[in-house]
Amino acid sequence: MSERKKVLEVKDLQTTFFTDSGAIPAVDHVDFFVREGEVLGIVGESGCGKSVTSLSVMGLVPKPPGKITGGEILFQGNDLLKKSEREMRYIRGNDIAMIFQEPMTSLNPLFTIGNQMSEAILIHEKKWSKKRARARAVEMLKLVGLPRADELIDEYPHQLSGGMRQRVMIAMALVCDPKVLIADEPTTALDVTIQAQILKLMKELNTRLDTAIMLITHDLGVVAETCERVIVMYAGQVIEEASVKKIFEDPQHPYTKGLIQSVPDMRYKKDRLYSIPGNVPKPGTIKKGCKFAARCEFAFDRCLAEDPALIQTETGHQTRCFLYSEEGVTQDGPKAFVES
Amino acid sequence: MDQKPLLKVEGLKKYFPIKKGLLGRTVGHVKAVDDISFYVNKGETLGIVGESGCGKSTTGRVLMRLLEPTEGTVEFDGKELTSLSSSEMRKMRRDIQMVFQDPYASLNPRHTIGKILEEPLLVHGISDAKERKKSVIKFLEIVGLSAFHAKRYPHQFSGGQRQRIGIARALMTNPKLIIADEPVSALDVSIQAQVLNLMQDLQKEFDLTYIFIAHDLGVVRHISDRVGVMYLGKMVELAPSEQLYATPLHPYTKALLSAVPVPDPDYVKEQVMIDGDIPSPANPPSGCTFHTRCPFKMDICTKVSPQLMEHENGQSVACHLYSEQAGNDIEMKEKEMEGSL
Ligand SMILES: Nc1ncnc2c1ncn2[C@@H]1O[C@H](COP(=O)(O)OP(=O)(O)OP(=O)(O)O)[C@@H](O)[C@H]1O
Numbered sequence: 148m149s150e151r152k153k154v155l156e157v158k159d160l161q162t163t164f165f166t167d168s169g170a171i172p173a174v175d176h177v178d179f180f181v182r183e184g185e186v187l188g189i190v191g192e193s194g195c196g197k198s199v200t201s202l203s204v205m206g207l208v209p210k211p212p213g214k215i216t217g218g219e220i221l222f223q224g225n226d227l228l229k230k231s232e233r234e235m236r237y238i239r240g241n242d243i244a245m246i247f248q249e250p251m252t253s254l255n256p257l258f259t260i261g262n263q264m265s266e267a268i269l270i271h272e273k274k275w276s277k278k279r280a281r282a283r284a285v286e287m288l289k290l291v292g293l294p295r296a297d298e299l300i301d302e303y304p305h306q307l308s309g310g311m312r313q314r315v316m317i318a319m320a321l322v323c324d325p326k327v328l329i330a331d332e333p334t335t336a337l338d339v340t341i342q343a344q345i346l347k348l349m350k351e352l353n354t355r356l357d358t359a360i361m362l363i364t365h366d367l368g369v370v371a372e373t374c375e376r377v378i379v380m381y382a383g384q385v386i387e388e389a390s391v392k393k394i395f396e397d398p399q400h401p402y403t404k405g406l407i408q409s410v411p412d413m414r415y416k417k418d419r420l421y422s423i424p425g426n427v428p429k430p431g432t433i434k435k436g437c438k439f440a441a442r443c444e445f446a447f448d449r450c451l452a453e454d455p456a457l458i459q460t461e462t463g464h465q466t467r468c469f470l471y472s473e474e475g476v477t478q479d480g481p482k483a484f485v486e487s
Numbered sequence: 488m489d490q491k492p493l494l495k496v497e498g499l500k501k502y503f504p505i506k507k508g509l510l511g512r513t514v515g516h517v518k519a520v521d522d523i524s525f526y527v528n529k530g531e532t533l534g535i536v537g538e539s540g541c542g543k544s545t546t547g548r549v550l551m552r553l554l555e556p557t558e559g560t561v562e563f564d565g566k567e568l569t570s571l572s573s574s575e576m577r578k579m580r581r582d583i584q585m586v587f588q589d590p591y592a593s594l595n596p597r598h599t600i601g602k603i604l605e606e607p608l609l610v611h612g613i614s615d616a617k618e619r620k621k622s623v624i625k626f627l628e629i630v631g632l633s634a635f636h637a638k639r640y641p642h643q644f645s646g647g648q649r650q651r652i653g654i655a656r657a658l659m660t661n662p663k664l665i666i667a668d669e670p671v672s673a674l675d676v677s678i679q680a681q682v683l684n685l686m687q688d689l690q691k692e693f694d695l696t697y698i699f700i701a702h703d704l705g706v707v708r709h710i711s712d713r714v715g716v717m718y719l720g721k722m723v724e725l726a727p728s729e730q731l732y733a734t735p736l737h738p739y740t741k742a743l744l745s746a747v748p749v750p751d752p753d754y755v756k757e758q759v760m761i762d763g764d765i766p767s768p769a770n771p772p773s774g775c776t777f778h779t780r781c782p783f784k785m786d787i788c789t790k791v792s793p794q795l796m797e798h799e800n801g802q803s804v805a806c807h808l809y810s811e812q813a814g815n816d817i818e819m820k821e822k823e824m825e826g827s828l
Pocket residue numbers: 503517518519537538539540541542543544545546702768
């Protein structure tokens with residue numbers, strides 16, 4: 148099968164927050180792309196810039212204090228950063244839609260599900276009658292597997308459970324058949340049996356409607372089960388990118404390796420967990436060198452002096468670490484690593 | 488082992504009244520904890536898992552008597568806690584300490600870490616000022632912080648460090664039992680691993696007994712010797728952790744385990760999908776409270792509440808599939824069917 152086209156391409160994106168305590172480079176020269184119909188995972192610990200990256204793509208960075216200070220966001224080849232707010236409003240929902248961790252915060256408690264969904268539909272389908280919009284809303288609620296869609300449409304958000312609300316959010320996001328769905332921690336607030344239902348639904352919809360999904364999560368299990376390709380972020384940067392299979396079988400970056408080993412596995416008991424020493428740094432606190440150097444067991448002189456670039460180390464695999472070069476593992480790293 | 492359990496809980500219930508109207512009439516009850524029994528041996532870790540609202544935290548709080556139980560007995564180290572006066576209970580808390588999910592909310596933002604750690608010693612009248620200061624530094628170092636941290640305030644620490652402080656505070660009075668309610672749930676994966684390792688080290692060093700409450704099944708397996716699974720205020724399965732994870736018996740445990748995403752893309756699992764949401768504990772289903780979602784539901788399940796009973800080798804389960812009565816029913820059905828053929 149030939150490679151599918153890149154529907155979204157983020158190039159050298161920089162998003163900075165200008166706060167009283169200085170400029171925070173929340174997204175620090177980030178590059179990635181999303182292919183048509185694929186499920187891309189973005190994984191990383193809190194504060195590494197996952198949400199700000201997705202808000203940047205949506206044109207929803209709160210400004211002030213935030214500002215996109217550089218780069219390009221190409222949707223089907225057009226730079227979204229050059230669009231007016233009016234044009235962006237059309238693109239949001241129509242071409243790119245987003246769902247959030249806490250569905251309650253994005254649903255208006257004062258309006259029925261039907262009101263809110265119809266409104267979203269009518270923004271994009273200006274010629275439709277209210278009746279037609281409502282019928283479409285019911286159809287979408289059924290599509291996301293909600294029972295009693297005909298009654299549910301007249302209910303208020305608080306009458307639904309967390310899992311049902313997230314289904315409503317997905318239905319609303321997909322109402323205009325977007326090319327890309329950005330889901331920021333869509334199951335983090337849900338119980339695990341409900342999470343399983345929502346992830347299954349998202350995968351089904353991805354196959355059925357061919358909507359590309361950018362799934363943001365901190366849960367490596369969710370990545371392994373849902374995504375095809377994955378980007379690992381650390382302190383505002385992309386530090387590794389590969390297929391899901393590669394990331395789990397042959398992770399390269401010491402942070403990715405450490406992260407995977409830190410997760411307790413439900414299938415067997417480890418005597419002791421591997422743990423990465425130190426704390427997750429806030430973006431901007433490390434000015435020079437590799438952002439992971441202070442916690443990295445393989446750090447050597449060069450890591451403190453220079454900033455590693457994200458380079459291709461093998462086909463479809465990129466890593467930001469001096470232990471790797473375009474030919475794979477370099478020999479200038481510490482002996483312990485070269486031999487491992 | 489001649490062990491007598493350190494903690495023995497029997498028939499524990501906690502019902503919260505639901506009040507309505509101007510007169511605050513009680514119109515019903517939320518059965519947050521509904522008749523659970525278990526024990527914890529000295530030096531072991533009992534994990535308690537279950538989804539949101541199943542009664543895990545309430546169980547922990549009732550054991551500490553931060554909430555008064557509606558019914559049931561709690562025997563700790565040979566003493567019956569439910570009949571202690573509140574001042575006797577306060578003394579008792581020297582031996583039972585709690586660690587919370589959100590360390591920030593449980594640390595007074597206006598006090599230095601030194602003061603926060605010293606407080607439990609003051610409350611229990613332990614040692615003099617000089618000794619207390621020494622203890623503070625000792626425990627800061629034990630949890631991986633340094634003496635100079637005593638002068639700082641909670642907001643100056645990261646989430647992981649705050650949880651270390653929460654743990655240090657729990658250790659100050661040299662307790663026997665620590666009830667940890669979601670102690671690593673708010674932490675990032677890399678920090679979570681540090682705190683879990685710390686808790687394991689401390690358990691060995693200070694001969695601690697843990698009740699470890701969490702919703703993350705991987706974390707619970709890692710740290711627990713035995714695990715109890717709760718659903719709508721009831722303990723539906725209780726077993727040594729290896730057994731529970733290898734051969735879960737209760738349909739809910741099976742569904743719960745199979746719902747956990749595994750960080751291995753090649754792993755093919757048998758998914759036991761359950762539909763629907765958790766019913767409200769104010770109005771739980773009749774009979775087996777899981778019957779509204781159970782793929783194996785039988786007639787008896789809607790009528791009779793199954794009791795937690797030992798099935799084999801210390802693995803207890805509350806499900807009619809494993810009880811004799813249901814076994815007989817199934818046999819009868821099979822006979823009927825044979826007869827009709
Ligand atoms: N003070 C209270 N008054 C009334 N109902 C309460 C009170 N505390 C808890 N409940 C109810 O009791 C049930 C059990 O709550 P509990 O906090 O023990 O759940 P949990 O298992 O700890 O859940 P989570 O995983 O969300 O922490 C819930 O339905 C909850 O709404």
